[in-house]
Amino acid sequence: MIGKILGNRYEIVEKIGGGGMALVYKAKCNLLNRYVAVKILRSEFTSDKDIIDKFRRESQAAASLSHPNIVNIYDVGEEEDIYYIVMEYVKGQTLKQLIQEKDKLSLQEIINFTKQIAMALQHAHYNHVIHRDIKPHNILIAEDNRAKVTDFGIALAATTSTITNMGSVIGSVHYFSPEQARGGYIDEKSDLYSLGIVMYEMATGKVPFEGESPISVALKHIQQEPVIPSEVYPEIAPGLEEIILKLIEKDQASRYQNTQSLIEDLETLKEDASANYMSDPINHEDSPTQIIPRIKEEDIQDVKKSPSKSPGKNKKKNNKVLIVSAVAAALIAALLFTFGLFYVSNLFKTEEVEVPNLVGKSIDVARVEANQLGLELKETSMASSEVPINEIIDQTTPSGRKVKPGFAIEVVVSTGPTPVKVPNLVYKEATDAPFILENEGLQAGTPSYVFDELPIGTIIEQDPKEGTSVPEGTTVTYTVSQGPRVVTFPMPKLVGLSLEVAKNRIQQYNLQEGSFVEEHSDEHPEGQVFFQNPAFESEVQENDVVDLIVSKGPKPIEEIEEPDPEDNNNDEPEDSVNTSTNNLSTQNVTINFKGHTGVVDIVIKSILSGKEVVNIKHDVAKDGSSALVTLTGSGAQEFELYVNGRKQDNIKVNFKN
Structure with a gap:
């Protein structure tokens, strides 16, 4: 993997860590010229859809958070069965490495790191994100002693220090809460329990529960009270010990109910290490052992009962004491009979x-x-x-x-899924809608399409509307623009109409006037259209441009000079032109010009006279790669065909006079 470049951007430099589900590498971002951390899903999990989905959810959960004590997520990607998350690179070490290095941390270090972790959790809990795997391995300590929480949203970690419950891993066994161990309901107070275990380890250098297997450790979280930190490290501050013990209470209701209360107590502890935080002392022997449905009965070790103390020896009573005792007993019996006999009798008769x-x-x-x-x-x-x-x-x-x-x-x-507010999709690209909705915990429905003035692919309506509170997972449908409706119709016939009438017809069909060229025509009277582009009955749509050629009438007859009688050369030149109108006729000629696209210029010149006899424009896309033109002349004549200024062919025409 070293040297590989992901996303044409992130060059893997070295491996810096890893866990049961993913490996972490240091990489160079070649675009921004900075180092980043890249978490890559282990190859053995790339075929497991559930794990891939959970890996993606981790990036989504962390990307929704922005806090100085939470590692930033920069990017997420997939390439050649490599699934990766690009994160902020924190230069330093993990809290676990720091504890191993120092064995125990000072009171001020514990307060400083715990407060930063608590503020990160407070931000996450406010955004409805529960970490579920708080442990020293997931706390990065930068060189400036800033703590940063990472690995948000992990629900699976395939290592020996995790326990699988109903097919999904619920945390690291040495740090997770009793409710995680028994597969119960997990909330923000579960993260606080794990933070309490981390504080215990920072203060004593040990975790409170050890065992030969993950199951045995999990059972201790459920059944046993931890060794009090002061028994492991007698010099621990009393106030710190009380905070730790309150955090790791078995009963969720007995712990800190939110991170704000913990932060306030940490501030008080910072000012006075001997402060008392609890109105009632913790009973470390009265927490009942509960049978955990998801842990086998044979895994549960019997709880040893403490032997009861033997009764003391009877002492001799003198007569006076005996008399006083007898009188007192009689009075008590009378009072019980008078005021409470009925209540007491019912009490003892009550069945559980x-x-x-x-x-x-x-x-x-x-x-x-x-x-x-x-x-x-x-x-x-x-x-x-x-x-x-x-x-x-x-x-x-x-x-x-x-x-x-x-x-x-x-x-x-x-109460069902957490209500979320529907984001605004209107005027956004339809291709972005599924990602926008997925980030909010919503589903994208099948879009519908309509013609509209908005650009193609733009969302014009959504249901439910923006800002509506709906359950998480709700499907949001939306309508997408197909652009303006394109209406096509057959091109009307303009040939044979006067120029004025042709212009009116162009306007009636919402077409645009193009070029109007006047040319001589022997077949059409002056002012009459004898050529149109687009051609009659071809498919057109509104605002298409129409070009016309209008007749200027027949060409004028050119007078032939009488030959000079004195000129000895009385023979008529072979290339002389007979311009008599009686000898002229017209003939339609089809011109082919394959290989051209768009609008082309067509020019036809008479070889005999050297003059242009046709000069028109032709739209290949609309009217095809051939055009019908009318040529005028007499006898056998030859013409030159020019397309876009370049000679393409010679045309031979035999006019029938």
């Missing part, structure tokens, strides 16, 4: 019910099912392009858990 699996069911069906079990639903909504509207995406209380009647099950209900 099992939480049903509601994921994938419509909210209406779920309400009925919950009501029949004496349970309630606490509903929140979320847009989804994969789950149909009003269908439950996820439930926070796992199915199978025993709860008391009246318990509220939290469910996330799909």
